[in-house]
Amino acid sequence: MTQPKGFKSANRRYLQAFWPLMSMYVVTVVVTSSFIDMETAGASVRIASAAATTLPLAGVLWVMLRLIAETDEYTRLRQLTAMARGGAITAALATFVGFLQIYGAIEGFPVFLLGPFFFLAYGFSYGAACLGKRD
Template sequence: MAGSFSQAQKRYKRAFIPVMVFYVVACFGGSYLRAQYETPPDWLSAIVALTMAAPVVAVLFLKLRLLSETDEYTRFRQARNMLFGAAFTVSVCTVWGFLELVELVPHMWTFLVAPIYFFSWGIASLVNRDGGPC
């Protein structure tokens, strides 16, 4: 363990804030760059997409680092919340995928998996704040 939870939380926030600033700049900047072309070149679209995805991936790794720097009880609670978020996300995506397969629902963009995961993880964190049911 690298130190107290508050120290780990401070390290997390010091890394998280610049990553999120980069994400916002990438989203707006990427959209602006693509709008400069009637038909944006594939290489530009790929760079924009990867640049927007990188901070989302970085946040997951920052959370994993935070998890490894905390005590066992906090680690257990966070891991349980992350697992609930993952289980909920996989469930939603699986059900939606089969409904999509039989053409009962429209196609869902894959990038929505991350917001569904983060949202369900957040809900689990709220529900389990005092050692709740999940």
């Protein structure tokens, strides 16, 4: 397991990786949504576009886990607990939406929204935990 390296250096490494990955994600979304006609594009272009858009977000998750591994036990526990809560909330939402589709209450749901919803649920879970710890 990685030893704690100090919050400043761990946060610096996190931000040095996070911002380029987010920039790549934004550029990929703009390029694929603006310049590629998905109705006429072949399957290989569609698959490559999906992979190119997903890879930076997977990188962000990896960088988040690396940051967690480089911090102390208390911070690690808080971050992993927030990630677990965010994942549980996202899984519950996905299940609910799936049943809404099965029972015909909704026609369809853009599944890609579950990714941003996870990050939102994770952020709120972490923020709520931080607020709850104040005396």
